[in-house]
């Protein structure tokens with residue numbers, strides 16, 4: 001099972017392979033913005049993935065288009081609602097809170 005570490009707090013949560021970062025963080029009780037409820041429409045769940053990026057699902061067209069119009073995007077940017085976990089642990093930086 002992959003683990004998600006939040007860079008700011010250092011807190012780590014266990015997650016299931018194949019679910020999105022958003023689903024995993026919400027299930028763990030984390031406060032992460034998700035205004036469109038995971039439809040890749042709002043960009044509010046934007047996170048930076050610092051470690052383990054390659055194990056995540058590939059960026060699809062919808063996510064790519066949304067990131068194109070999101071402020072502050074960098075090379076580690078993903079939408080937490082679209083990026084699905086693989087087998088590796090990841091470290092993320094939450095930007096919405």
Ligand code: FES
Nearest residue numbers: 036038040043081
């Ligand atoms: S929750 Fe809206 S883009 Fe992810």
